[in-house]
Amino acid sequence: xxxxxxxxxxxxxxxxxxxxxxxxxxxxxxxxxxxxxxxxxxxxxxxxxxxxxxxxxxxxxxxxxxxxxxxxxxxxxxxxxxxxxxxxxxxxxxxxxxxxxxxxxxxxxxxxxxxxxxxxxxxxxxxxxxxxxxxxxxxxxxxxxxxxxxxxxxxxxxxxxxxxxxxxxxxxxxxxxxxxxxxxxxxxxxxxxxxxxxxxxxxxxxxxxxxxxxxxxxxxxxxxxxxxxxxxxxxxxxxxxxxxxxxxxxxxxxxxxxxxxxxxxx
Amino acid sequence: xxxxxxxxxxxxxxxxxxxxxxxxxxxxxxxxxxxxxxxxxxxxxxxxxxxxxxxxxxxxxxxxxxxxxxxxxxxxxxxxxxxxxxxxxxxxxxxxxxxxxxxxxxxxxxxxxxxxxxxxxxxxxxxxxxxxxxxxxxxxxxxxxxxxxxxxxxxxxxxxxxxxxxxxxxxxxxxxxxxxxxxxxxxxxxxxxxxxxxxxxxxxxxxxxxxxxxxxxxxxxxxxxxxxxxxxxxxxxxxxxxxxxxxxxxxxxxxxxxxxxxxxxxxxxxxxxxxxxxxxxxxxxxxxxxxxxxxxxxxxxxxxxxxxxxxxxxxxxxxxxxxxxxxxxxxxxx
Numbered sequence: 001x002x003x004x005x006x007x008x009x010x011x012x013x014x015x016x017x018x019x020x021x022x023x024x025x026x027x028x029x030x031x032x033x034x035x036x037x038x039x040x041x042x043x044x045x046x047x048x049x050x051x052x053x054x055x056x057x058x059x060x061x062x063x064x065x066x067x068x069x070x071x072x073x074x075x076x077x078x079x080x081x082x083x084x085x086x087x088x089x090x091x092x093x094x095x096x097x098x099x100x101x102x103x104x105x106x107x108x109x110x111x112x113x114x115x116x117x118x119x120x121x122x123x124x125x126x127x128x129x130x131x132x133x134x135x136x137x138x139x140x141x142x143x144x145x146x147x148x149x150x151x152x153x154x155x156x157x158x159x160x161x162x163x164x165x166x167x168x169x170x171x172x173x174x175x176x177x178x179x180x181x182x183x184x185x186x187x188x189x190x191x192x193x194x195x196x197x198x199x200x201x202x203x204x205x206x207x208x209x210x211x212x213x214x215x216x217x218x219x220x221x222x223x224x225x226x227x228x229x230x231x232x233x234x235x236x237x238x239x240x241x242x243x244x245x246x247x248x249x250x251x252x253x254x255x256x257x258x259x260x261x262x263x264x265x266x
Numbered sequence: 267x268x269x270x271x272x273x274x275x276x277x278x279x280x281x282x283x284x285x286x287x288x289x290x291x292x293x294x295x296x297x298x299x300x301x302x303x304x305x306x307x308x309x310x311x312x313x314x315x316x317x318x319x320x321x322x323x324x325x326x327x328x329x330x331x332x333x334x335x336x337x338x339x340x341x342x343x344x345x346x347x348x349x350x351x352x353x354x355x356x357x358x359x360x361x362x363x364x365x366x367x368x369x370x371x372x373x374x375x376x377x378x379x380x381x382x383x384x385x386x387x388x389x390x391x392x393x394x395x396x397x398x399x400x401x402x403x404x405x406x407x408x409x410x411x412x413x414x415x416x417x418x419x420x421x422x423x424x425x426x427x428x429x430x431x432x433x434x435x436x437x438x439x440x441x442x443x444x445x446x447x448x449x450x451x452x453x454x455x456x457x458x459x460x461x462x463x464x465x466x467x468x469x470x471x472x473x474x475x476x477x478x479x480x481x482x483x484x485x486x487x488x489x490x491x492x493x494x495x496x497x498x499x500x501x502x503x504x505x506x507x508x509x510x511x512x513x514x515x516x517x518x519x520x521x522x523x524x525x526x527x528x529x530x531x532x533x534x535x536x537x538x539x540x541x542x543x544x545x546x547x548x549x550x551x552x553x554x555x556x557x558x559x560x561x562x563x564x565x566x567x568x569x570x571x572x573x574x575x576x577x578x579x580x581x582x583x584x585x586x587x588x589x590x591x592x593x594x595x596x597x598x599x600x
Binding site (some may be wrong): 017020021024028031032035036099100101103104105106107108110114234242 | 317320321322342345346349350352353354355356357358359360361365369370372373374375401417423427479
């Protein structure tokens with residue numbers, strides 16, 4: 001039996017159901033995530049390895065004036081982690097498409113956009129958990145941000161918004177890819193140069209001169225400046241606003257692409 | 267209740283900016299309360315048709331009315347009266363059987379208590395209650411299919427679309443699924459199913475259409491199609507192509523229509539299998555041609571195609587790959 005809404009305000013109830021659909025699918029994606037050990041490894045072990053690797057192996061070779069390397073590093077790793085996390089959006093949607101789940105969802109009387117909404121929301125929640133864990137691990141290896149708790153939370157917000165908006169691009173990739181494996185392979189060349197040709201691991205001055213212009217202005221570096229500046233209580237110019245502008249730009253451009261692709265996909 | 271649960275008129279669907287016509291003017295009427303079959307080989311357009319009728323895909327042109335509702339103009343309403351079980355068990359492997367059904371119930375906008383009750387009810391109905399709390403990745407192919415079908419039924423839709431419900435299943439699971447389908451129809455559900463198997467269409471479908479290259483090439487009851495086809499296929503194998511050709515001339519008149527000679531093999535559709543076989547054998551023996559093999563078998567979809575179109579029901583996957591490549595690849599995994 002279907003409980004068709006009979007309230008006097010159909011728009012209100014449609015919105016309520018859309019919201020409920022998003023939550024249903026977000027929950028489903030989170031359950032799946034925590035039952036898939038390889039995904040948990042990808043989400044948590046990998047950034048921990050990065051922290052340890054750069055803190056203890058490469059860190060000694062990268063002197064940063066006025067900041068201990070671990071304090072410089074961890075905010076950048078957090079940015080890297082939430083961005084890598086949004087790759088999950090592509091893989092998850094490609095799998096759903098491959099397994100016929102998108103076809104099933106499209107034939108249900110649910111809000112269609114909840115498929116994308118639920119996916120991106122699940123990946124966002126996952127990023128929140130990972131942020132907490134990596135902050136903990138960072139603290140264990142000597143990360144001592146001096147910016148205070150409120151700027152720390154602001155920093156988290158800036159990067160979560162950034163990664164969320166970017167994840168709509170990955171939603172598009174996932175829906176356009178022929179398989180989950182291909183989706184993963186396709187996201188790599190998109191995200192790898194942006195993450196590594198950035199100020200996440202190395203200060204701008206240590207990069208080759210020809211890379212500096214790009215590395216300084218590209219969105220991931222701007223987000224890193226904002227997050228690091230807020231967390232460490234250091235000047236960070238207008239990077240918070242630049243990051244937010246990029247975020248709005250991403251979602252304004254990428255969400256329609258993803259939605260359009262979703263309409264065609266089955 | 268209207269006479270027809272589904273009325274599709276002149277449905278065309280093209281892919282690749284019109285360069286590939288998956289459906290080329292399909293018109294069909296599915297009477298309420300029966301199983302209606304869409305028979306055809308891979309790539310004939312069956313899946314595209316089901317996707318259009320279930321609002322997953324929009325037609326390029328033509329109209330489709332499901333339960334009195336237009337699939338293009340009222341897709342939201344249509345989705346409330348249909349259930350879809352696609353070609354491959356579309357269930358989440360990481361969730362348990364119960365969680366899958368509960369999720370689909372929620373997405374059908376049921377209240378929590380109703381959703382839980384309905385999910386348990388279906389798990390019992392489909393013999394999955396013992397595995398309700400096991401992740402679907404531990405399920406067999408047959409169990410997945412049953413869960414998939416259960417998921418299509420959570421909202422007890424009056425119209426059900428089943429796209430190749432038994433492809434890739436072992437004989438026992440296939441039988442189980444057939445019984446379920448028969449039970450559903452007894453309960454008043456209208457079912458449109460696609461299949462590649464004549465046997466399946468024969469067992470389940472009151473009426474069917476045969477699809478080839480996106481066009482309907484035959485329609486009627488299974489009995490009508492069969493009488494058109496002859497009841498049995500007589501297969502004669504010879505040592506050489508020469509022998510086969512000579513024998514074919516000798517047996518002229520025994521088959522209902524000229525036999526198909528493929529190398530050293532003759533395939534002839536005949537109305538009375540044993541008599542035809544004996545007759546053919548006498549003539550071939552009299553001409554002292556050595557017969558290597560003789561068999562009688564039930565007509566297959568290939569025979570229907572051969573008889574209706576004059577060509578074999580080829581596998582069109584390679585042709586359709588650009589349009590439905592994902593599906594073709596998925597097939598490889600079954």
